[in-house]
Amino acid sequence: MLTVALPKGALLKDSIRLLQSVGLDFSAFLDSGNRQLQIQDPTQTAQGLLVRAQDVPVYVEYGQAQLGIVGFDVLQEKKPQVAQFADLGFGHCRMSVAVPSQSPYRSAMELPPNCRVASKFVHCAHDFFSKIDLPVEIIPLYGSVELGPITGMSEAIVDLVSTGRTLKENGLIELDCLYDSTARLIAHPLSYRLNQYNLEHWLNEISKNSQPLAAKAS
Amino acid sequence: MLTVALPKGALLKDSIRLLQSVGLDFSAFLDSGNRQLQIQDPTQTAQGLLVRAQDVPVYVEYGQAQLGIVGFDVLQEKKPQVAQFADLGFGHCRMSVAVPSQSPYRSAMELPPNCRVASKFVHCAHDFFSKIDLPVEIIPLYGSVELGPITGMSEAIVDLVSTGRTLKENGLIELDCLYDSTARLIAHPLSYRLNQYNLEHWLNEISKNSQPLAAKAS
Incomplete structure (x- = not known):
């Protein structure tokens, strides 16, 4: 069947x-x-x-x-x-790089080399940063990726964004979009x-x- | 703090x-x-x-x-x-190998070589079958591992068992315990x-x- x-x-x-x-x-x-x-x-x-x-x-x-x-x-x-x-x-949603709004970065290219990026999508994040030739340390998380920057564990996140409400509630802003989904x-x-x-x-x-x-x- | x-x-x-x-x-x-x-x-x-x-x-x-x-x-x-x-x-719970109750296997050692084992715990499953020297194909799943044998995708599963209710409801029986948790x-x-x-x-x-x-x- x-x-x-x-x-x-x-x-x-x-x-x-x-x-x-x-x-x-x-x-x-x-x-x-x-x-x-x-x-x-x-x-x-x-x-x-x-x-x-x-x-x-x-x-x-x-x-x-x-x-x-x-x-x-x-x-x-x-x-x-x-x-x-x-x-x-x-x-509809998009895979985005986001950082705390008070951080000085306004594009993923500006992130410091070897910075930490928390994500549930470790391959997507790795592919993206390889493509822009920026070495970063990907921290694999299973949930609530926004806690990465809040606790200071990571400078940025790569995560799915739908309405943007979760980012806003956690004081994060999108820098770049990896792809639309x-x-x-x-x-x-x-x-x-x-x-x-x-x-x-x-x-x-x-x-x-x-x-x-x-x-x-x- | x-x-x-x-x-x-x-x-x-x-x-x-x-x-x-x-x-x-x-x-x-x-x-x-x-x-x-x-x-x-x-x-x-x-x-x-x-x-x-x-x-x-x-x-x-x-x-x-x-x-x-x-x-x-x-x-x-x-x-x-x-x-x-x-x-x-x-x-308290335990990590166990389980199979459909109507299958002929009564211990993990009896599973056929190169059979498929679905699990959320791919490293634990891999370590266990390496230790008993049985080559198997681990199928990584994120949830409802019991669907593996039900749909015929895998002969066995490796999963956490607490009360045993989920196994019972899905017609599965435990063969071996990897460890208690x-x-x-x-x-x-x-x-x-x-x-x-x-x-x-x-x-x-x-x-x-x-x-x-x-x-x-x-």
Whole structure:
């Protein structure tokens, strides 16, 4: 049976709405009482897997799910072996370098060499500072990266920014944007080539139905 | 000022209770309305940092916190450069290898060579299977590791087991225990050597007050 990996968190509601528009209803995942991580849609056409955003590409890479929806940020950080199909036009955010507003730096280039940068996205941060040829020490954190500069542990952070509220509340300002991120449709490459479970049809339908969302957002 | 890094999640309540018993009150972190990640105790003796469990050793390693409370599992996985002081006697759980109950394996040694093992604790899993000389492919996941065997992505998992309820609900059984875990008191090595902020006193007090907890649990 066709299996779709869905990300817990910020992208879940829009992902479920998009799949509903092509006839795959996984809205049971949104029921507050739901504890199941694996459900079938009512038409028995497909099953959904509810997993952490970072785990979506893992299930797709191993072919346990043929389709997945995940943020571009996760794909940039993990570089999984999956086929990227469509920009789904929701979940807009950006990966940014930020510093305390009272710091003297106004661009990432001005940061002092060998300074410390806290991030949950260590590969993205490393790639960015390599590209601008600035040696920095990346401090890997799992949450609340904004505490890095607040406690004095790091001069800067690299983190996802959506509304900018968290930065503002913590007295941080954005210096540079590494890239913009939105939700992406990904597929298992071999399943796509073999057109397993009529995959091409589903990819086309989902991509087509996401265009109004993408247009509305742009 | 003395800074103590406290772990969000399962260990937080007992950690705060233990620190209260030595006169450091960070119970404001337990207020449902609290959004602050950094607070001072009412006597202005110390400040508390509320961070992800995996980040506690990072703050202590960099000396941003002189003390921290964290699970032994995190120390085993991350191998941070921190001084380990006391077993605090709460937060009992164990790191275990588990498989679907209908699988033919009854010990980790019986798992087929090159099988797949899903885990959030990739280093612990790798160390364990190296030690028993069984080559396996570790699949790194961030959450809901029990989905690995359920979806057929992995033969086994390595994960923390507390009550065993999650395993049971997902039809999994434990094969072997890698180690038992409890909350540990850690310190920044240089701060300890220099006895910054009277660190020795606090380490002794906290260790002493944790003994009834440890005794009760054993």
